[in-house]
Amino acid sequence: MKTMIFEVLEKLENQSTLEKSRKVDVPADERMLAITKETGEILNMIIRIKNAKNMLEVGMSVGYSTLWCAEAITENDGKIITIEQNPKKIKRAKENFQNANVSDTITIKEGLAMQILREFNLQEKYKEYFDFVLIDADKENVIEYFDMILPLVTVGGVIVTDNILYPEKYKEDMKKYSAHIRAVPNVRTITSPIGNGEEITIKLR
Numbered sequence: 001m002k003t004m005i006f007e008v009l010e011k012l013e014n015q016s017t018l019e020k021s022r023k024v025d026v027p028a029d030e031r032m033l034a035i036t037k038e039t040g041e042i043l044n045m046i047i048r049i050k051n052a053k054n055m056l057e058v059g060m061s062v063g064y065s066t067l068w069c070a071e072a073i074t075e076n077d078g079k080i081i082t083i084e085q086n087p088k089k090i091k092r093a094k095e096n097f098q099n100a101n102v103s104d105t106i107t108i109k110e111g112l113a114m115q116i117l118r119e120f121n122l123q124e125k126y127k128e129y130f131d132f133v134l135i136d137a138d139k140e141n142v143i144e145y146f147d148m149i150l151p152l153v154t155v156g157g158v159i160v161t162d163n164i165l166y167p168e169k170y171k172e173d174m175k176k177y178s179a180h181i182r183a184v185p186n187v188r189t190i191t192s193p194i195g196n197g198e199e200i201t202i203k204l205r
């Protein structure tokens with residue numbers, strides 16, 4: 001089973017490299033826009049160290065980051081809920097999860113992140129429920145996502161946010177995001193230069 005996950009990850013890495021090289025012309029709404037392999041490895045490691053069991057991902061794309069996390073969370077008998085709005089990407093992700101034999105670990109919530117997070121906030125079940133979160137969707141709403149996600153996270157839970165340092169076009173949004181988190185009293189946060197820059201935030205009591 002593990003081999004199957006790594007085979008799919010490798011295939012997606014090749015696609016991502018091709019996409020980034022601009023040697024192929026991929027339409028904007030079909031681009032993977034995936035985290036880097038190093039970021040995948042770090043997410044995988046954090047899930048293992050934390051023994052995380054309930055993960056939330058905002059921005060699944062075709063499932064590259066989800067697969068890195070699934071590889072670790074299955075060891076903990078955990079589950080992933082992941083949010084994506086693009087139907088073409090959802091179809092590709094479902095195929096990837098099937099090929100990696102991890103469909104049972106992952107629930108895809110199809111739709112707009114803001115709306116789905118609002119629904120989660122209304123359900124008692126999700127209060128302090130997730131012990132690991134990856135935020136990697138549209139960057140304009142990243143502060144709102146964080147504020148909606150924080151009540152859903154356990155004390156000691158970790159929130160990782162991608163694209164803190166790169167690409168350049170997100171720099172202003174991400175600067176505001178970093179400043180926003182640093183003003184929240186019950187979290188501690190660091191900016192790591194791994195991949196495209198990862199904000200790693202832990203919720204405190």
Ligand SMILES: C[S@@+](CC[C@H](N)C(=O)[O-])C[C@H]1O[C@@H](n2cnc3c(N)ncnc32)[C@H](O)[C@@H]1O
Nearest residue numbers: 033034035059061064065085112113136137138
């Ligand atoms: C950077 S990509 C995610 C990459 C993925 N985490 C990975 O590393 O493989 C961002 C994704 O968020 C989705 N997205 C953007 N805005 C969204 C929104 N408001 N609601 C749900 N999904 C959204 C996009 O369709 C895109 O697939």
